Amino acid sequence: MTEKIARFLAERRPATPCVVIDLDVVQENYEALRHYLPLAQIYYAVKANPAPEILRRLTDLGSSFDCASRPEIEYVLSAGATVDRVSFGNTIKKERDIAWAYEQGVRLYAFDSEAELEKLARSAPGSRVFCRILMQCEGAEWPLSRKFGCEVDMAKELLIRARDMGLEPYGVSFHVGSQQTDLSQWDVAVGKTQMLFTELNAAGIELKMVNLGGGFPARYRDEVNSIDAYADAVMHAMTNHFGNRLPQMIIEPGRSMVGDAGVLEAEVVLISRKSFDEDSRWVYLDVGKFGGLAETMDEAIKYRILTPHDGGDTGPVILAGPTCDSADILYEKAGYEMPLNLQVGDRVRILSTGAYTTTYSAVNFNGFAPLQAHYI
Numbered sequence: 001m002t003e004k005i006a007r008f009l010a011e012r013r014p015a016t017p018c019v020v021i022d023l024d025v026v027q028e029n030y031e032a033l034r035h036y037l038p039l040a041q042i043y044y045a046v047k048a049n050p051a052p053e054i055l056r057r058l059t060d061l062g063s064s065f066d067c068a069s070r071p072e073i074e075y076v077l078s079a080g081a082t083v084d085r086v087s088f089g090n091t092i093k094k095e096r097d098i099a100w101a102y103e104q105g106v107r108l109y110a111f112d113s114e115a116e117l118e119k120l121a122r123s124a125p126g127s128r129v130f131c132r133i134l135m136q137c138e139g140a141e142w143p144l145s146r147k148f149g150c151e152v153d154m155a156k157e158l159l160i161r162a163r164d165m166g167l168e169p170y171g172v173s174f175h176v177g178s179q180q181t182d183l184s185q186w187d188v189a190v191g192k193t194q195m196l197f198t199e200l201n202a203a204g205i206e207l208k209m210v211n212l213g214g215g216f217p218a219r220y221r222d223e224v225n226s227i228d229a230y231a232d233a234v235m236h237a238m239t240n241h242f243g244n245r246l247p248q249m250i251i252e253p254g255r256s257m258v259g260d261a262g263v264l265e266a267e268v269v270l271i272s273r274k275s276f277d278e279d280s281r282w283v284y285l286d287v288g289k290f291g292g293l294a295e296t297m298d299e300a301i302k303y304r305i306l307t308p309h310d311g312g313d314t315g316p317v318i319l320a321g322p323t324c325d326s327a328d329i330l331y332e333k334a335g336y337e338m339p340l341n342l343q344v345g346d347r348v349r350i351l352s353t354g355a356y357t358t359t360y361s362a363v364n365f366n367g368f369a370p371l372q373a374h375y376i
Contacts (some may be wrong), residue, residue: 001263001306001349001351002022002024002025004022004024004376005020005022005263005376008020008374008376009263009265009349012374014265014372014374015372016265016266016267016286016287016347017264017265017266017267017285017286017287017291017292017371017372018264018265018371018372018373018374019262019263019264019265019292019353019354019357019358019371019372019373019374020262020263020264020265020373020374020376021049021051021053021054021258021261021262021354021373021374021375021376022261022262022376023053023054023057023261023375023376025260025261025354026054026057026058026257026258026261026354027057027061029227029253029256029257029258029260029261030042030044030058030061030063030257031061032227033216033227033231033251033253033256033257036227036228036230036231036232037231037234037235037249037251039235039246039249040212040234040249040250040251041064041248041249041250041251042063042064042251042253043063043064043065043066043087043089043211043250043251043252044058044063044064044065044066044252044253044254044257045066045089045214045252045253045254045255045257046065046066046067046068046072046075046076046254047068047072047254047356047359048254048255048257048258048259048355048356049254049258049262049354049355049356049357049358049359050072050075050359051358051373051375052075052078052079053375054258054375055075055076055078055079055081056079056080058079058257059076059079059080059081060080063081063085064081064085064086064087064250065081065085065086065087066087066089066252066254067086067087067088067089067090068089068090069090069093069097070097070100070101073086073088073101073104073106077104083104083105083106084105084107086101086106086108087106087108087109087110087211087250088101088106088108088109088110089110089173089211089252090110091110091111091112091113091116091132091148091149092116093109093116093119095119095122095123096123098119098120098123098124099123099124101124102123102124102125102127106124106127107124107126107127107128108127108128108129108130108170109124109127109128109129109130110129110130110131110132110173110211111129111130111131111132111158111162112131112132112133112148112149112150112155112158113150113158114158114161117129117158117161117162117165117167118165120162120167121162121165121166121167124167125166125167126166126167126168127167127168128167128168128170128171128209129159129162129167129168129169129170130170130171130172130173130209130211131150131155131158131159131162131169131171131172131173132148132149132150132155132172132173132174132175132211133149133150133151133152133155133172133173133174133189133192133193133196134148134149134150134151135149135174135175135176135177135185135188135189148175149174149175152192152195152196155172155196156196156199156200156203159172159196159200159205159207160200160203160205163205169200169205169207170207170208170209171207171208171209171210171211171247171248171250172193172196172197172207172209172210172211173210173211173212173213173250174189174192174193174211174212174213175213175214175215175252176188176189176213176215177215178214178215178254178255179215179217179218179220179224179255179301180215180216180217181217181222181224181225183225183229183230183233184233185215186212186215186233186234186237187233187236187237187240187241189212189237190210190212190237190238190240190241190242191237191240191241193210193241194241194242197242197247207247208247208248209247209248209249209250210238210247210248210249210250211250211251211252212234212249212250212251212252213251213252214251214252214253214254214255214256215230216230216251216253216255216256217230217255217256217259218255218256218259218260218352218354218355219259219260219304219351219352220301220302220303220304220352221302221303221304221334222302227256234251254355254356255355255356257355258354258355259352259353259354259355259356260351260352260354261354262352262353262354262355262357263349263350263351263353264287264292264293264349264350264353264357264371265347265348265349265350266285266286266287266347266348266349266350267285267286267345267346267347267348268283268284268285268342268343268344268345268346268347268348269284269285269286269322269344270282270283270284270344271283271284271342271343271344272284279315279316280315280316280317280318281315281316281317281318281338282317282318282320283317283318283319283320283338283342284320284321284322285319285320285321285322285330285348286321286322287321287322287350287371288320288321288322288323288328288329288330289321289327289328289329289330290321290323290325290328290361290362290365290366290368291321291322291323291361291362291368291370291371292353292357292358292360292361292370292371293321293330293350293353293357293360294356294360295356295360296330296331299330299331299332299333299334302331302334303350303351303352303353304350304351304352305319305336305338305348305349305350305351306348306349306351307338307339307342307346307348307349308346308347308348309339309341309342309346310339311339312339312340312341313339313340313341314337314338314339314340315337315338315340316335316336316337317331317336317337317338318331318332318336319331319332319336322366322368323365323366323368324366325365325366357371358370358371358373
């Protein structure tokens with residue numbers, strides 16, 4: 001919670017639920033990454049929050065962008081970024097979108113399968129391509145395993161095939177999992193990547209780039225290491241496996257760039273119990289999984305929550321959203337407690353909600369409007 005956000009909420013009293021993003025925090029996070037990882041080029045993961053205000057600020061700072069779709073590329077270009085600062089990083093793309101991106105001048109693409117490679121060869125000839133490898137994502141609070149990437153032996157054959165199909169086999173990418181808490185995972189991933197570099201070099205292909213993905217954290221309920229510790233882990237992994245011959249490095253921060261810049265304010269709609277014997281109160285907010293808090297699925301991301309009564313006696317609660325869907329429960333097993341004198345109508349503040357909230361918000365589920373956002 002920055003002073004600027006606190007002042008905005010106090011003076012404006014915007015309708016809830018809403019999220020307020022402090023753009024200066026976004027800039028500070030970008031500059032911290034540039035300071036601690038000066039050898040890595042930043043490609044902001046647009047999916048974390050594609051607001052024009054954020055994209056314009058990052059464009060002015062010199063960021064490049066990891067885009068998952070044609071609309072995200074359009075957002076970035078509309079914000080003033082040049083096409084050479086765009087990576088089409090989704091491994092699942094429609095061929096017509098590849099062709100459109102190629103027409104715009106995009107020349108950097110991700111893939112992890114033979115079929116995707118064939119699409120790129122047909123619709124983005126001569127482009128630089130990088131293959132994503134599978135990771136187990138141990139230690140990540142929001143894992144990204146199984147759906148994305150391929151095994152190393154397959155990546156080797158696909159990159160050889162890329163050369164034979166007229167593309168430039170440019171590098172390797174991985175993602176150790178979003179909100180990664182185990183710093184050793186970068187060493188595991190870079191070790192696999194270096195082996196692939198060596199094997200392809202023997203096949204006559206000199207890869208030039210390692211895309212280290214994201215994984216850098218926001219500050220949720222559990223403590224995490226500082227960004228300089230993450231940067232040290234990344235650089236130790238790179239020098240440990242590549243020595244002094246470091247390839248180009250790309251990082252794709254999303255959550256760590258915008259998460260802590262946002263505060264979501266919500267209203268308590270109902271407080272109830274299900275029986276006379278139950279200790280836990282049910283606290284229903286006017287925002288839930290379908291209003292932008294989708295990452296509470298399986299109680300994975302555990303947000304910090306402030307109330308007007310903090311400091312007094314507390315008791316266990318089950319937190320839920322307002323919709324007529326039984327899946328719209330935020331936290332039941334995570335051990336949340338709230339003040340005993342919490343009242344219906346109180347406003348609560350959910351911290352570090354600048355990432356993966358506005359774009360997860362449903363358009364009109366149960367008639368509730370999408371999460372409103374204010375950028376200051």
